[in-house]
Amino acid sequence: MDRLLPLANNCFGLCNPCPSVKPLPRTSDACPFSFLSQCKPDAQALLEKEVPGDGIIGVDGDSGRLRGLIHQQITLLIREFLVQSSGYKTVGPSAAPARQA
Secondary structure, three states: OOOOOOHHHOOHHHHOOOOOOOOOOOOOOOOOOOOOOOOOOOHHHHHHHHOOOHHHHHOOOOOOOOHHHHHHHHHHHHHHHHHHHHOEEOOOOOOOOEEOO
């Protein structure tokens, strides 16, 4: 569970209300600010100095995985969802989609 957001404010309980729907994938080391771009060197310290507490913008989960890698995983999950919901199927990871018969 997200260590930065209290359970009472977390939306995971609302994500899969229907048991017949495939569960949504989760990126365990992402946080609410993981959608932002990678912070520049020393940006987190500068944010914290300007407004104490704002340095959290540059922090992701405890795994130490770079935000860029989190972005790659989320991009792949979105791509998989779009391909699945559009009726296309791909032949390989970088192949152009082929229309299902």
